Amino acid sequence: MDTNLDPITALKSDHEAVRAVLNNLGGYLKKISSVSSDGLRNNLINQLNEITAFIDRDLEIHFKKEEEALFPVLGNYIGTETGPVHVMLIEHKNSRELSSEFKLKINGYQQSKDFKPITDIGNSFIKLLSEHIDKEENILFNMADIQLSQNEKRGIMLKMLAIK
């Protein structure tokens, strides 16, 4: 990530990667209910495991960039106890809870052979995170763009670069 980059642009580029993964996830969830062979279904389970690895690593880093770098500074202007930052924090928590549950259902598949809980929770996760990203881009990031000074943006960017 480029130090000269605007932090909002950088976060939007993370969102693009997340959207692509959610799109793949949606495709796998649709397929899993229609494939007939156990072998194909096991392949899909492996692909879902790769997606949960992305969620645990990359999405978690993205959330931390927002929680530890952007939100505290933006919070100086619009608060963190109520309002949009507060709502985003709740949605991060809900997303983490859903993804833990999603992993449990995937791990339970070999015993239960029941893919319905996987598709139900997976689809809830897609809905939550897509709407979350839309809200950030349409509301929160616009506020940040207007409120934050160049210096603050640079400070946020530097902090984001240190989060791994």
Ligand SMILES: [Fe+2]
């Ligand atoms: Fe977020």
Ligand SMILES: [Fe+2]
């Ligand atoms: Fe985000």
